[in-house]
Amino acid sequence: MSHNQFDKKSEAWSALFSEPMSDLVKRYTSSVFFDKRLWKVDIQASLAHATMLAQQAIISQKDLIEIKEGLATITQEIETGNFQWKLDLEDVHLNIEARLIALIGIAGKRLHTGRSRNDQVATDIRLWLREEIDLIAALLKDLQLALLEVAQTHAEVIFPGFTHLQVAQPVSFGHHMLAYVEMFSRDEQRMADVRRRTNFLPLGAAALAGTSYPLDREHVAIALGMADEEGRACVCQNSLDAVSDRDFAIEFTAAASLCMVHISRLSEELILWMSQSFGFIKISDRFTTGSSIMPQKKNPDVPELARGKTGRVVGHLMSLITLMKGQPLAYNKDNQEDKEPLFDTVDTVKDTLRIFIEMIAGQINPDSGQKEGGITVHTANMESATLKGYATATDLADYLVKKGLPFRDAHEIVANAVKTAQTQGLDLSELSLKQLQAFSPQVTQDVFDVLSLKGSLYGRNILGGTAPAQVRLQISHHRKRLT
Numbered sequence: 001m002s003h004n005q006f007d008k009k010s011e012a013w014s015a016l017f018s019e020p021m022s023d024l025v026k027r028y029t030s031s032v033f034f035d036k037r038l039w040k041v042d043i044q045a046s047l048a049h050a051t052m053l054a055q056q057a058i059i060s061q062k063d064l065i066e067i068k069e070g071l072a073t074i075t076q077e078i079e080t081g082n083f084q085w086k087l088d089l090e091d092v093h094l095n096i097e098a099r100l101i102a103l104i105g106i107a108g109k110r111l112h113t114g115r116s117r118n119d120q121v122a123t124d125i126r127l128w129l130r131e132e133i134d135l136i137a138a139l140l141k142d143l144q145l146a147l148l149e150v151a152q153t154h155a156e157v158i159f160p161g162f163t164h165l166q167v168a169q170p171v172s173f174g175h176h177m178l179a180y181v182e183m184f185s186r187d188e189q190r191m192a193d194v195r196r197r198t199n200f201l202p203l204g205a206a207a208l209a210g211t212s213y214p215l216d217r218e219h220v221a222i223a224l225g226m227a228d229e230e231g232r233a234c235v236c237q238n239s240l241d242a243v244s245d246r247d248f249a250i251e252f253t254a255a256a257s258l259c260m261v262h263i264s265r266l267s268e269e270l271i272l273w274m275s276q277s278f279g280f281i282k283i284s285d286r287f288t289t290g291s292s293i294m295p296q297k298k299n300p301d302v303p304e305l306a307r308g309k310t311g312r313v314v315g316h317l318m319s320l321i322t323l324m325k326g327q328p329l330a331y332n333k334d335n336q337e338d339k340e341p342l343f344d345t346v347d348t349v350k351d352t353l354r355i356f357i358e359m360i361a362g363q364i365n366p367d368s369g370q371k372e373g374g375i376t377v378h379t380a381n382m383e384s385a386t387l388k389g390y391a392t393a394t395d396l397a398d399y400l401v402k403k404g405l406p407f408r409d410a411h412e413i414v415a416n417a418v419k420t421a422q423t424q425g426l427d428l429s430e431l432s433l434k435q436l437q438a439f440s441p442q443v444t445q446d447v448f449d450v451l452s453l454k455g456s457l458y459g460r461n462i463l464g465g466t467a468p469a470q471v472r473l474q475i476s477h478h479r480k481r482l483t
Contacts, residue, residue, distance in 0.1 A: 031336050032085055034343065035092045039078055041127035042092055043071050045120065048223040049203060050111055052216050059110045066107040070100045092124075093117050114213040115206055118243040118331040122202035125339070127224065129252060132346045133195045139353035140188040140259070141482050144181050146361035148475055148482075150375060151177040155471040157379045158453045159280075160386040167389020170456045173382060175466040178474050183262040185478070190255040198248040200234045201226045205242035208330035244330040246320065249342050253317040256349045257310075263352055264310040267303035270375075274300050279381045284373035287359045302359055306352050313348055316341035386453055390418050390428055395456045396447070403442035413439050 021029075047068065054064035074096055077083040089095045094117075101108035151174035161171035201224065204210065204217035218233035226234045236242035273280035283300055291297035319341045327334055362374030393414050400410035417439045421428050429451040436443045449455045461467035 026087055026090075029090065029333070029336075030087050031091045031339065032087060032089065032095055035121075035339050036085055036095070037343065038092050038121075038124045038128050039096065040075075041124045041131075042096055042120070043075055045123050045127060045203060045220075045224065046096075046111060047071060048220045049115060051223065052220045053110075053113060053213075055219065056214050056216055058113055058213055058215075059107075063107040063110050066104040067100070067111055070104040070108060071096075073103055074099055091117070091121075093120055114211045114215050115203060116208075116243070118207050119202045119205040119239075121335075122205075122243055122245070123224075125342070126198050126200065126202070126226075126248065129248065129342070129346075130195060130198050130225075132350070133191050133198065133252065136256075136259075136346070136349055136353065137188055137191045137195075139350060139357065140184050140191065142357050143353055143360070144184050144188075144478065144482055146357050147177050147181050147184070148478055149361060150174070150377075151181070151471065152475050154377055154379070155468045155475070156457075157377065158383045158386050158457055160382065160389065160391060161466070167386065167391050169394055170386050170391045170453045171466040172457060172468055172471050173377065173379075174468070174471045174475070178471065178478070180262065180266055181478055183265075184259070185481075187255065187259040187262060190258065191252075194248065194252045194255050196228075197251065199226050200236050202236045202242035202245075205236060205239035208240055208243055210239040240330045244327065244332070244335070246324055246335060246338050249338055250317070250320045250324065253313070253320055253342065253345050256345050257314045257317045259349060260306075260310040260313045260352065263356065264307045266356075267307040270303045271300050271307075274298075278385070280378055280385070282376040282378070283359065284362065284375075286373060287355070302355055306356070309348050309352060313345050316345045383453065387427055390421065392428055392451045392453065392456045393418055395450045395459065396428060399447060399450045400440055400442060403440075405440070405442065410440075 050059070050064055050067045053059045054061055059067075074083065077099075083095075083099070085095055086098075089098050097108065097112065100111065153174075154177070155172055155174035157173040158170050159173035159176055160167045161169045161176070201217060201221040203220055204215045217235050221227065221233035221235050222231075228234055236245070270281065270283065272278055274283055283298075283302075285298070287300075287302045288298045289301045291299065320338060323334055323337055358373065360375055362371045364370070365372050396417065397407065397410040397414045400413060401407050405413070417428060417431065417436065420435070420439075421431055424431075429448060433443070433445060433447070436447060450459070458467050458469075461469055463470065
């Protein structure tokens with residue numbers, strides 16, 4: 001075949017070219033085998049676009065009917081696995097368009113009036129990501145509810161609060177769990193913010209300069225649910241920015257990275273708590289693995305993998321930022337590389353959240369109706385560990401301040417008391433009243449109420465504090481927010 005006789009049906013732009021694309025370039029530039037997941041939103045946007053074209057008398061009602069029928073057939077073919085994806089057609093958009101033309105002929109060719117693949121793909125990604133954000137937001141709510149259950153059950157369980165991984169002060173284990181509820185609450189809020197900025201319509205920007213056809217972009221936006229809280233259409237206002245912007249993808253991946261960082265921090269604690277050195281919790285066996293050589297081992301593979309996958313998601317954020325940093329306006333082929341990191345970020349976050357929800361909350365056995373799995377808390381080990389680090393030292397300092405001493409003087413007195421207790425192998429609460437009075441005459445018998453772990457815990461009854469009463473108030477607040 002001569003250069004002037006190559007098959008021009010395989011490429012949408014082939015009339016200008018005198019030789020076919022090489023197979024190597026086809027493979028290098030093709031995106032169909034990863035962007036085909038956009039097929040549903042691609043058809044959704046095409047239907048809205050075609051309906052608007054007919055309303056604007058740019059295409060006929062007959063064309064619209066045929067387009068709808070053709071796209072319905074393609075939907076059925078894809079859903080049943082009978083659609084043939086072709087590498088030669090490069091991406092999801094051209095594959096669907098070529099099949100539509102094969103099914104309905106000239107009406108299929110009219111669908112692309114007033115649009116370009118540039119604004120088409122920008123629209124598809126936004127529509128797809130919007131739906132995925134909704135799924136992730138729902139999973140974040142479920143994870144928070146799972147943590148609330150743990151917090152509710154263990155509001156009065158004494159747990160060693162750490163700084164620098166050193167025992168610092170007694171806290172409620174429920175209070176500790178609520179710290180993660182706060183983190184995932186912020187993640188949920190960030191997802192909602194990203195969704196608002198994602199939910200804008202690029203379609204109608206065409207290749208980069210808009211179009212001379214009398215499109216009703218606002219109609220398309222409303223049809224696709226791209227509207228604000230007042231129902232006003234959300235439309236990208238600058239055609240150049242509309243086709244080349246990927247801020248929403250970067251912003252989503254940044255929010256996803258923070259979410260995974262929070263997952264990773266929780267994972268790190270679960271791994272530590274499960275170890276024999278801590279012995280604070282047990283993770284259900286279905287979320288652990290054994291050793292090929294050490295029969296006594298139960299390894300926390302799920303938290304460890306989640307900790308590792310955090311780096312993967314953060315890496316995708318760096319990839320997208322680097323992808324965009326040097327691009328001039330408007331659309332560039334570089335942007336094809338936005339999809340794989342974005343898709344993998346979504347998949348990783350969803351899978352991780354799903355498995356953490358079940359790992360923390362357990363699941364209901366359909367046969368017995370009983371909950372199985374979830375985290376088992378070893379309360380005695382937690383309390384025993386809290387006793388090892390003079391966790392009530394700050395309470396003694398506060399006690400002396402309330403007796404009239406300046407805090408810095410009280411701090412010094414308690415430091416000397418701790419030093420004495422250490423040399424005698426005793427806890428502060430095990431020192432006699434006479435010994436404590438030797439450090440400060442302000443000490444009286446009521447000091448032992450302060451030095452007990454429970455006294456310390458219940459004494460911090462302030463908004464945001466660790467007292468069980470405050471923990472329950474916060475649980476109630478979060479439940480109202482989440483339901």
